């Protein structure tokens with residue numbers, strides 16, 4: 001079989017397409033119709049994809065998020081693990097090609113098309129425990145890792161006040177000095193765990209509370225958190241970790257209106273994020289890292 005190279009001129013009647021077997025011999029009119037289809041297909045194939053930043057809109061990434069709380073010598077519940085277990089996690093992730101990223105990096109992938117590393121993972125810590133931070137900073141440095149810490153604004157205010165009125169240097173929760181030290185390390189991203197909605201209901205509605213009152217209460221808390229964060233460290237939080245993983249049908253909408261770009265739930269599932277899919281950043285799933293389990297066993301079970 002051979003093909004004939006077509007010589008395109010303005011006179012389509014001169015155009016012929018021949019194949020040796022002539023099975024698909026095209027008359028001028030048919031040729032025009034078919035060449036149009038071919039040219040359109042070529043145009044679609046060669047047209048630049050719609051992009052956002054450096055990536056095509058619709059590009060996806062798998063981003064597992066791990067949920068930690070406290071590092072304790074003798075874990076007494078499923079939210080605490082030992083220092084050795086956490087360090088082992090950092091080691092395992094490094095040896096298996098994972099790169100810990102901040103939630104800001106995840107947001108930048110979706111909103112700005114900024115590429116993520118090949119195997120990204122978010123190590124999220126809830127509650128802003130000071131002992132965990134003190135222990136972790138040198139470990140994060142040694143393993144070239146990073147965490148996203150969701151602090152409770154009211155707890156940080158409370159222990160800052162206690163620190164000012166006493167000689168104590170160790171507190172259950174981070175003080176603003178401790179938050180500043182963590183940020184300065186470049187290894188810790190500070191995000192919101194609400195100002196003071198860490199009680200049994202989290203951000204849930206109270207009994208008998210109407211939607212208007214609920215929205216006003218939640219927005220008031222978010223505003224308070226934003227105020228203390230900017231006053232104390234000059235930063236803005238754009239990711240809310242829902243206390244106790246409790247969210248409502250309207251909570252993502254409310255926090256979006258307040259300027260948040262992402263939220264974290266406690267559903268233990270993987271995440272696929274997509275460039276340009278801004279809504280896909282809300283209620284992201286997280287895996288709880290329980291104690292008394294090897295890093296190999298934990299990560300192999302979820303990754």
Ligand SMILES: [Zn+2]
Pocket residue numbers: 126127193198243244
């Ligand atoms: Zn919490």
